Amino acid sequence: MGFSTTAEFDQAYQSVQSAFASGTTKNKEWRRRQLKRAWWMVEDNKKRICDALYTDLHKHYQEAYTGDCSNVQADILRTLKKLDEWTKDERPEKSDPLNFLGRATVRKEPLGVTLIIGAWNFPVSLLLQPMIAAIAAGCAVILKPSDVASATQDVLMEIVPQYMDQDAIRCVSAGSQEMGYILEHRFDHIFYTGSPNIAKIIHAAAAKHLTPVTLELGGQCPAIVAESANLDLTAKHIAVTKFMNSGQVCLNVNHVLVHPSLREPLVTDLIRHFDTFLGGKANSPDYYTHIINKRNFDRLENLLQKTSGKIVYGGQRDRQSLYFAPTIVTGVKPGDSLLSEELFGPILPIVDADFDTAISRTREGEHPLAIYAFTTQDAEKARILNETQSGGVTFNDCGLHIAGRDVPFGGVGNSGQGRYHGPHGILTFSHLLQKAHKMTxxxxxxxxxxxxxxxxxxxxxxxxxxxxxxxxxxxxxxxxxxxxxxxxxx
Incomplete structure (x- = not known):
């Protein structure tokens, strides 16, 4: 399927502008109907979605369904249940006594027409979950699926018009050239998930119109392993995170900072858990997600070739099929190629560092999307919270801080700006309008x-x-x- 033409985009843009101006999207029943239809869109097409994800990423059906279908449907059901609560007007507790003859309320007004740009690693959920929040807030939406995950993009381009209100919710396809044209237009909000480099381009384009943006990015998320850590559980949680989606996850453990005395036993436990997940074979491409494309494969290959560390597990890879086995590298020093950028892949560098050094090295770099600290000491937990800055922190697990119901998810600094999930998504797509009523x-x-x-x-x-x-x-x-x-x- 080719990209949308400028004429097709112009028509979509005018349609959603008119729909929002008409007030259609502000109607609560319209919002509920669209959310319900989105649930059925995923339900009716889950096999097609999972098949497309296998084509794009060689992603196993269960992993595809969990990561791109069931979580979207759960989000929809939660939003439907809480829609009235999350969108209701709020009354400040107290007002200035001098204004006692009036009353004030805060109303959540939809921002307007929003552009949502999805990512290729979870090309359905990272597009539809922001859409759910935008619809719930009462916005009109233009969806732009990732063109890198082309098979999934084609499915979305087909099914969105079949289920969603085409006056107010449109799906367009675009490459880099087409995106340049799209970003020339004024939107009321832009929501982007992806890399910091592309985020800067989008941010610059949005600034010309003073358009607010939400940027969900990533970063070099460290796992800090202190002397008090339970090594078996530590290794299991790290291995699970690195195994998922072949490490192509924004919350993925980028590298491990471990106390030197624990390095060897930790690596032993990591190998054991990787073997368990891979059915006892380090080289097991059949049920393992592959790298998205040759450009990213070559990037990982180049980083691995340049490292001064030693491969102690995995390392098997095939450029033709884009299979890249989970790979553990020890002896990695500061300044190594594997620490030069966010890996976004299945390579796991192990870096010797005591707790003080781990904190200082984490502070030296850009703020990560997450920090994972494995320790049983409250004093060490307090230091992580007080001496570092990140999108979120999980102790003795990986990614757990985003699993809480209705908690905000987002980065800080180079790992993103803004947040969503639950009521925070509705706030992202809303303007808080202050209303004052005075006695006549x-x-x-x-x-x-x-x-x-x-x-x-x-x-x-x-x-x-x-x-x-x-x-x-x-x-x-x-x-x-x-x-x-x-x-x-x-």
Missing amino acids: APVTPPFDRDGNDTTFAAGSKWVLGVGVLAVSALFVTRDQVVAFGSKWLK
């Missing part, structure tokens, strides 16, 4: 502009108004004053 009865002095005395009723309003104001500031709550004033100042 005037509070005036007992004389007019010409100096003439006015009626007793008008004067009594003034006296009563000032009196109530004074009393309210000292004795009564805002709600009581509003009720009192409303009754007597009519």
Whole structure:
């Protein structure tokens, strides 16, 4: 399937602009209907989606279904259940006593037309989960699937028009050249998941229109293994993370900083767990996700060729099939090629570092999306939280901090800006509109502009108004004053 033409994009852009302007997307029933149809879109096409993911990434059906289908459906059901709660107006607890004759509310207004740009590593969930939040917030949406995962892109381009309201939700395909044209247009919000390099291009384009952006990126997420760590569980959790999607996960463990005395037993446990996951064979390409394309394969190959470390496990790879086995490398020093960038692959460098050194090295680099610290000491946990900065921290596991229900997910600095998941996604696509309501009865002095005395009723309003104001500031709550004033100042 080819990319969308400029004429096709222009038509889609005008359609969603008109739909939002009409107020259609603000209707709660419209939002619910679209969310329900999105659930059925995934349900009816889950086999097609998983087959496409196998074509793009050689991803096993179970891993594909879990990572790109069931999580999306669970997100939809949760959003439907909580939609009214997450989108309702909010009342500040207290107001300035001088404004007691009014009341204030905060309304979540949809930002407008949003552009959501997906990623290739989870090409369905990283596109549809932001879409769910945007729809729930009441926005119109243009979806741009990753063109790198081309088979999955083609499926999405076909099924989105079949299920979603085509006036307000459109899916367009685009390569780098087409994206340049798309980014010339004004959007009310841009949501991008991918690499920092592309994020800078998108951010620069958005700045021309002062368009707010959410950037979900990545970084070199370290696993810090202290002397008190349970090595077997540590190795198991690290191996699971590195095994998933062939390490092509933004929350993946990039490298391990381990106390020198624990390096050998940790590596032994890592090898044992990798063997277990691979059915007892280090070289097992049949049920293991492959690298997305030759460009990324060559990047990993080049980094591995340049390392000064030693491959102690794995290392098998085949450029033709894009299979790259889980690979453990020891003896990696600061400045090594394997520490020069986010690996985003199945290579696991092991770096000797005591706890102090691990913290200092983590602080030296860009802020990662996550830090995984394996320790049983509360003092060490406190140091991780107080002396480092990251998108999130998990102790004695990997990625657990994003598994909590309705917790915000996002990076900081080079690992991203903004957040979503649960109610935080709705806030991302919303403007918090402040509404103030003032009583219509005037509070005036007992004389007019010409100096003439006015009626007793008008004067009594003034006296009563000032009196109530004074009393309210000292004795009564805002709600009581509003009720009192409303009754007597009519």
